[in-house]
Amino acid sequence: MNTRIIRAIVRKDLRVVRRSRALMTPLIVLPVLLMIVFPTVVTFLPRLMGGAREAFAEMFRNLPDPVRAQFGGFTEATWIRVVHTQMLAPLMLLVPFMVANVIAADGFAGERERKTLEPLLYTPATDAELFVAKLLAAWLPAIMIAFGGAAVYAVIVNVMAWPVMQRVFFPDLTWIVMVLWMAPAFAALGLAGMLLVSLRVRGMQEATQLGGLFVLPVIALVVGEVRGAVLLGPSMAIVIGLLVWVIAGAMLLFGVKRFKRTSLVGKL
Amino acid sequence: MTAPNAEGSAIVLERVVHRYGATVALRDLTLAVEHGEVFSLLGHNGAGKTTTVRIINGLLAPASGSVRVFGLSPLGDGARVRRRTAVLTESPTLDDRLTARETLRAFAEMYDVPAAEIRGRTESLLSEFGIADRANERVGGFSRGMKQRLALARALVHDPDLLFLDEPTAGLDPVATHQLHSTVREMSRSRGRTVVLCTHNLVEAQALSDRVAVLGEGQLLALGTPAELARRIAPRLEVSLEVEPAQTDAAVRVIGSDNGLTAVADRGGVVRVSGIVRDAVPSLASRLVGAGIALYRLEPHEPSLTDAYFALQHRQPAVRDTDGDEL
Numbered sequence: 115m116n117t118r119i120i121r122a123i124v125r126k127d128l129r130v131v132r133r134s135r136a137l138m139t140p141l142i143v144l145p146v147l148l149m150i151v152f153p154t155v156v157t158f159l160p161r162l163m164g165g166a167r168e169a170f171a172e173m174f175r176n177l178p179d180p181v182r183a184q185f186g187g188f189t190e191a192t193w194i195r196v197v198h199t200q201m202l203a204p205l206m207l208l209v210p211f212m213v214a215n216v217i218a219a220d221g222f223a224g225e226r227e228r229k230t231l232e233p234l235l236y237t238p239a240t241d242a243e244l245f246v247a248k249l250l251a252a253w254l255p256a257i258m259i260a261f262g263g264a265a266v267y268a269v270i271v272n273v274m275a276w277p278v279m280q281r282v283f284f285p286d287l288t289w290i291v292m293v294l295w296m297a298p299a300f301a302a303l304g305l306a307g308m309l310l311v312s313l314r315v316r317g318m319q320e321a322t323q324l325g326g327l328f329v330l331p332v333i334a335l336v337v338g339e340v341r342g343a344v345l346l347g348p349s350m351a352i353v354i355g356l357l358v359w360v361i362a363g364a365m366l367l368f369g370v371k372r373f374k375r376t377s378l379v380g381k382l
Numbered sequence: 383m384t385a386p387n388a389e390g391s392a393i394v395l396e397r398v399v400h401r402y403g404a405t406v407a408l409r410d411l412t413l414a415v416e417h418g419e420v421f422s423l424l425g426h427n428g429a430g431k432t433t434t435v436r437i438i439n440g441l442l443a444p445a446s447g448s449v450r451v452f453g454l455s456p457l458g459d460g461a462r463v464r465r466r467t468a469v470l471t472e473s474p475t476l477d478d479r480l481t482a483r484e485t486l487r488a489f490a491e492m493y494d495v496p497a498a499e500i501r502g503r504t505e506s507l508l509s510e511f512g513i514a515d516r517a518n519e520r521v522g523g524f525s526r527g528m529k530q531r532l533a534l535a536r537a538l539v540h541d542p543d544l545l546f547l548d549e550p551t552a553g554l555d556p557v558a559t560h561q562l563h564s565t566v567r568e569m570s571r572s573r574g575r576t577v578v579l580c581t582h583n584l585v586e587a588q589a590l591s592d593r594v595a596v597l598g599e600g601q602l603l604a605l606g607t608p609a610e611l612a613r614r615i616a617p618r619l620e621v622s623l624e625v626e627p628a629q630t631d632a633a634v635r636v637i638g639s640d641n642g643l644t645a646v647a648d649r650g651g652v653v654r655v656s657g658i659v660r661d662a663v664p665s666l667a668s669r670l671v672g673a674g675i676a677l678y679r680l681e682p683h684e685p686s687l688t689d690a691y692f693a694l695q696h697r698q699p700a701v702r703d704t705d706g707d708e709l
Contacts, residue, residue, distance in 0.1 A: 122491030133479035238465040
């Protein structure tokens, strides 16, 4: 494989993404909302809304016994730990998923829609090099944003919760596994889903609509966590991450067999 | 149809068939393009020109037949073939969000141009195609003509041995068109590069091409130099005669209207004769002189490629050369 050609395509794709307001808006807004604004607001909800405290205490009482046993009785410190290490944790998986999904949509369906795919097909890049370049162009920014966002999240949470916690309590082991193991897996799932969809549809709009459906496993995980149906510990995070890697890998394998010049050119 | 002589040819297609579903796009296409020539593929929309270019570059797999480019198979050795070819597509297909300079550099890297040469080549092409002043502007703000010039510069950034130009002057102003024609001639004549031109512009094809192939519904209808095709396919000429003005009517009567000839007194002393075959021109001159007509000038107007093209499109059977081979 010619890594120079791959790097050139990745650089070009990322430059094109950076220059698109339509793409950059969700790529900035979503991580800021999910990894900064939302956790900040939720951290202080019991303090900001006096009446909400009892509601959150009730919510805490309704959590499954193992979760409550893990955190003890309801206090503001407990609330902060529950919110960040359990309830909101899976939300951060949306970030790598969506970033990879959006960039992949632009790289596959978007490029075809703008008719800029054809000149790429005429370059000496092999099908495999094109495929790898397109994957990296979507996957690398997704995990970079996930890692960067996670670091910012950790700093913000510790700083803001300091008056209550009086110590650095975050991230815990589960969260570290989630960021380093699950986030890349969900990014791979996001782009694999978009790859499969893009191979079938012609337009970017159609691709984003269908490709977005692959977010459902993440939503299910979030809902499961909030409702206490899923208790995400380090082992569970490793198992779920592995499962997602396997699914994403299978989808990519399926996609690579169909990612052929001779097929792609038929949709130009 | 006989196979072309493959020795030394840049491109050799032998009995190539391609289908899009039930539609046959190419039917037993056989032709060879020689090194250093400017070769035009002519034909209506859907004649198979773009399909041919895509097959030659390994973007499509033929259903049957053989394709060799510089002796390589575009499917098996696609990367090696495409390293030596370049395609200027009909629409510029540039990314509007990149600048002109970024576009050229990105494609230079994709074509694996040595890093040390990229800057020099990029700047030289930007300057040659009159884009240097706007090199750092995004392509989205360029006019159609500028985009086409940039697309051509992009096609040349790796100094290809074989250049495909699909409707290269569509949307270009006369100056840019002239510049493109000069580039094509320079590529071929001075640098020995092979140029394949896919065009509807028959005048352009006649002016630039060493040889042309006319395709119709995926079939090769004719192949040869523009002059050969014009003579073979549209053999009847128009001839202008300048005679003594007082003898104009007499000249028209001598010419008569036999054998499909039409003679019209154009203006004082000039008679236009149409529908005459080339071989009949000397006897026409001798008939006039023999009848006492003072013939001052005889100017045959050769049929053009355009005449041949339109004659071909109304005459589907393949053309054969003097040896009986299909052209």
